[in-house]
Amino acid sequence: MSKPAPLSGFPEWLPAERLVELEVLDTVRRVFELHGFSSLETRAVEPLEQLLRKGEIDKEVYVVRRLHSSDDDTDSLALHFDLTVPFARYVLQNAGHLEFPFRRYQIQKAWRGERPQEGRFREFTQADIDIVGRDTLAFHHEVEVALVMAEVFRALPCPPAVILVNNRKLAEGFFLGLGATDAGAALRAIDKIDKIGPAAVAELLQSDAGLSAEAAQKCLALASIRTEDTSFVEQVRALGVEHPLLDEGLEQLAAVVGTAYERMPGALVADLKIARGLDYYTGTVYETQLVGYESFGSVCSGGRYDALASDGRTTYPGVGISLGVSRLMGVLVGRGLVSASRSVPTCVLVAVNDEDGRAASEGVAAALRARGISTEVAPKADKFGKQIRYADRRGIPFVWFLDDAGGSVKDIRSGEQVAADPALWTPPEEDLRPRVRLTTTEENHP
């Protein structure tokens, strides 16, 4: 085999980069579990017709079939393109075995046949939380999931993140209060502000949503409102639009932003242009920007849906938010913001004096491992200089030498060497595992 080439859109990481990804995944999992979310995985494939029900993305689906396929049931399968559709199916399938409200997290790969570009992959990892009720789901969960993700971002080695929040009822109520004939069309128009600019959006609001030129300007004014606290309410009221749905949306968004402002100031911002146009949300909606890296797009999005799933008799409302781990990696590693202190988990390399003495070196390694210290034994009884270089090239901080008196351990960074007992010696806490840290200046982090 000649040297294989990478596949565009299917990212793979080198060992030190993978350590960054593991740090992200471990942090995400730890925070999710602290909040009582249960881990789930769903199979990679769904029946093709289930995936195509969300018609918008049918061009992007990867179909899966056996090479020598027959009239087998797996002939109409496709790889899932998100974790929400499979989870909705899982809830319907297993509802009798689940306790509602059901809180789950799901960290898995998904696949889309999109044209790859910076921050957009064909294979990517997502980390989702959802809370799903049976028939009803309390509003306070719409506050909760955003705060869980805000806690994730505070715990991650990453640039500051701002979760932008809006509410579908607020936007739709505002459009209806202005006399819009098609509130959905207005929402989709607003969703395009960053792409086509306000003038073109104003045109669309008139042509597609049945609004007057003056009303379209009010919509643009609404979309320009962005506040860290609940002062957005007054700014919206000042636009003079009235509608019961607008009242409800304002109240809900104020509850989300007000609670967040108390508990984690700066983490959430009311941003009234957030629309998530193509999705089926019915209440709070979320997007997330990494400050300084807004061009990568939202790294964490979601919202409230009144019918995540329904079997005709029972409806399951939900609220969920999904962290784009691969997109985040595209920033952290792709832009060189974060790095690992070494490329291996190993803390100690035990040197080998000669091949006959390998068992003694293995004995030292076993004693260290028994106390949770990641240890390798040198692969070859080379000269010690060469064994030290083996450690150095991998970033392993300590080399252990056996001698007649017992042993000694050398910090190969400082050169300091001390006598040590493998049953007692412990490395400094910061050397026990690879550390993953922001390599940018501290000022870049809140």
Place this chain on the structure above:
Amino acid sequence: MSKPAPLSGFPEWLPAERLVELEVLDTVRRVFELHGFSSLETRAVEPLEQLLRKGEIDKEVYVVRRLHSSDDDTDSLALHFDLTVPFARYVLQNAGHLEFPFRRYQIQKAWRGERPQEGRFREFTQADIDIVGRDTLAFHHEVEVALVMAEVFRALPCPPAVILVNNRKLAEGFFLGLGATDAGAALRAIDKIDKIGPAAVAELLQSDAGLSAEAAQKCLALASIRTEDTSFVEQVRALGVEHPLLDEGLEQLAAVVGTAYERMPGALVADLKIARGLDYYTGTVYETQLVGYESFGSVCSGGRYDALASDGRTTYPGVGISLGVSRLMGVLVGRGLVSASRSVPTCVLVAVNDEDGRAASEGVAAALRARGISTEVAPKADKFGKQIRYADRRGIPFVWFLDDAGGSVKDIRSGEQVAADPALWTPPEEDLRPRVRLTTTEENHP
């Protein structure tokens, strides 16, 4: 959507079952990292022609293409059927960025279009370790990887496991010493003993491998040898066959089994019928039986290959062993051997006195989480009896009540309730996280 049906061969777990799988995955990862293996993941797809080079399994491959495919490079992709082929490709692709010998672990899903049956899935998770050299790889790694997996099995909540070890050189040398014209055919014949019985194998050894009837009986005698220590060497010698390759194989197998017998008696067994017939191993080979569940097949297999990968100029020898996580789950969960103490990570449910007091309950939850205690706040300010039932149905052991004096925490299993401060109270260690344990009698475990 009406109630969806499961897809045969694509297992999914309920939350409490998934906790068992997480315990398996966490244990595997912990042991692998203690031994200095680096985590890697490869993309789910490989070019179809690369997968088909291993001709034996072409009927089992899942092809992947975009629904509206064009002359795109992704049209000839397929899902990987193991983690070895993608890893070999990864090594060639990234050799310039890796340090050799390179130690990696990889825990991922793989897919085969096989007919599903007990212990055999179409989508399954594997946990592999491999050590790969450039040009050369020392023999002692063939001892090492087996002992790492033996340590994994000792750490897992599972029935006792026995790793069965043989050596290709031993078997091939023995066949050649007997005058076999096709040592590979002899190996494939021996591989069928459990399926077709010794008489039919004796036939095959004569018809396909060019052996006499007497020589075929010696092969069967060889295949019946099984010892925990190195006494197999004498038993093989007693059969009176001579060949330099046999000598080398005996020496290597004695080194593996002898070291294991010293360091972990009972974990490894020399079993001279182990052949792994269809694979491309060149030295030590491994299979693993769970005692009492042998019919599930090997849960952990692998071996030494002199050419894991080659680009024509450089050859990369390797040794690897792969744990079948899904097959193991088929035993542990499918047979009800293992269970989790609760279905959620949550240790404490904080009760809500009334919806206006939710913020105070959230404050208690935040204080507990800050000290690593998984905590939920009750979803509704129901009567306390109903809030306790919410916890009880999920197996959450503690419910926290707020009162004017501060708070108190109730162990809902014993009914004991004590005054407590959220900044200080700590649950018993065994309640902090869900415990995953064997539900069978202790005698079943070594």
